[in-house]
Amino acid sequence: MSVYLDHAATTPMLPAAQRVLVEHLARTGNPSSLHTAGRAARRVVEESRERVAASLGARPSEVVWTCGGTESDNLAVKGLFWARRAHDTSRRRLLVSAVEHHAVLDPAFWMAEHAGAELVLLPVDGDGVIELDALRAELEAHGDQAALLSVMWANNEVGSLQPLGEVVALARRHGVPVHADAVQAVGQVPVDFAASGLDALTVSGHKVGGPGGVGALLARRDLGLTPVLHGGGQERGVRSGTLDAALLASFAVAVEDAVAHQAEHAQHVAGLRDALVAGIRRAVPDAVLRGPADSARRLPANAHLTFPGCEGDSLLYLLDSAGVEVSTGSACQAGVPQPSHVLLAMGVDEDDARGALRLTFGRTSRATDVDRVLEVLPAAVDRARAAGLAGRRRAGAQTSAAASAPDVAGVR
Incomplete structure (x- = not known):
């Protein structure tokens, strides 16, 4: 599905x-x-x-x-x-x-x-x-x-x-x-x-x-x-x-x-959005909803969350492989993922900003879509965090090796 x-x-x-x-x-x-x-x-x-x-x-x-x-x-x-x-x-x-x-x-x-x-x-x-x-x-x-x-x-x-x-x-x-x-x-x-x-x-x-x-x-x-x-x-x-x-x-x-049909559409997608956010908070308690918590101050179809310890791109690909298509909400320039300028302007630090997902609903969205996301998201978050941890360990090891290497300036 x-x-x-x-x-x-x-x-x-x-x-x-x-x-x-x-x-x-x-x-x-x-x-x-x-x-x-x-x-x-x-x-x-x-x-x-x-x-x-x-x-x-x-x-x-x-x-x-x-x-x-x-x-x-x-x-x-x-x-x-x-x-x-x-x-x-x-x-x-x-x-x-x-x-x-x-x-x-x-x-x-x-x-x-x-x-x-x-x-x-x-x-x-x-x-x-x-x-x-x-x-x-x-x-x-x-x-x-x-x-x-x-x-x-x-x-x-x-x-x-x-x-x-x-x-x-x-x-x-x-x-x-x-x-x-x-x-x-x-x-x-x-x-x-x-x-x-x-x-x-x-x-x-x-x-x-x-x-x-x-x-x-x-x-x-x-x-x-x-x-x-x-x-x-x-x-x-x-x-x-x-x-x-x-x-x-x-x-x-x-x-x-x-x-x-704006009013009825807003009611429809807001209900789905609220169910999704509540479900994510139960399944991934440290996920953070970004943007206003007051639903009257945000778009009814929008749910934007950050997942500590994750790279948003990794989450996106893992969810995509499970048949769930979402967005990171961040820019990607020359193949290098960049944290969202929006999140940075809001005061979110770079590490947290990199773990962003934007999930947005439309006329074709149904409650079964929410169910499917909640079914596959926890495992995707776990895998993304494991991959992120391994990457940080490799980067740390490379940094330590570089710091301890002898000075070979000028040697080819």
Whole structure:
């Protein structure tokens, strides 16, 4: 029996979204063409725009189509910064929380290296929630130099919900536009762009039961955005590129469904999440739940735990061999496992951070999935700990041998 508990990475397409995608893939027409087929494709694009806008509390003119969450985040960070700098050269500070997705962090670091930005990483507490006092102090000291603030709606690793109402209120006092990556939030918690007071918001198709390769940046119509892509001038001149009517139609169906069934979905996955966490704590008493303990302050589908003495990658492979697919929640660069920047920002030490697992539920998740995880996890933890202990002993022996070796500098 195979168990898939990595819905935060990507979740299966909804049957309705699949049907719409296949239906529109059979049609021909570039939405920018003026003939009959082109106009038909344009109608699909604009109807999809209206459906996404209505579902997320936005105006249709505020929906800018992109190829997904990463592009939307890049457009928000780079486009907002460049537009603000063009209007006011003193606006150089780029504020982002330390636990943002790399789709926000990496362009922010790039802007600091290549575009003259002064990057400010805002600290978080032990639950992964932005420290409002630190944000307040930063804005009071340098608010007139801030180009933008980016704070995600919900953290993709530990599930922490950010206090966006307070964040937006603080930023407003200093005229600082706020962007939020809401890729994980849509469909799990209520998301209303207008009510949030945000200036820009990111959403992605494959996280809500739609296809991959499509997403949107919701951006206030009067918000200055410098394009990152140049070409045909589509999407009000902000995002050039031929629009894929089939992907957009499928995406719109998925967003509508995710929002319409958000409450019942949240109740379903939260029950599974709570049963899983309780079971893990019984089976592996020293496992530590990361993120807020209060379920009202975290995503309902998210369970993120660290297992002392384990390497998360070892646990992942052991569980995978038992038919359970999960995530470590950590980055792997050039084949070298790295502890999660999110956990490190929360104050978790490196050794504990390396023993992380993220288990996330979706529409297809069932109670039997929880049972299977609890059946195979204890043995996987024992084997991972044994492997980790053996590795540490080998490393210690090598260190001791190197320390006692004679000095042979210059000898070949």
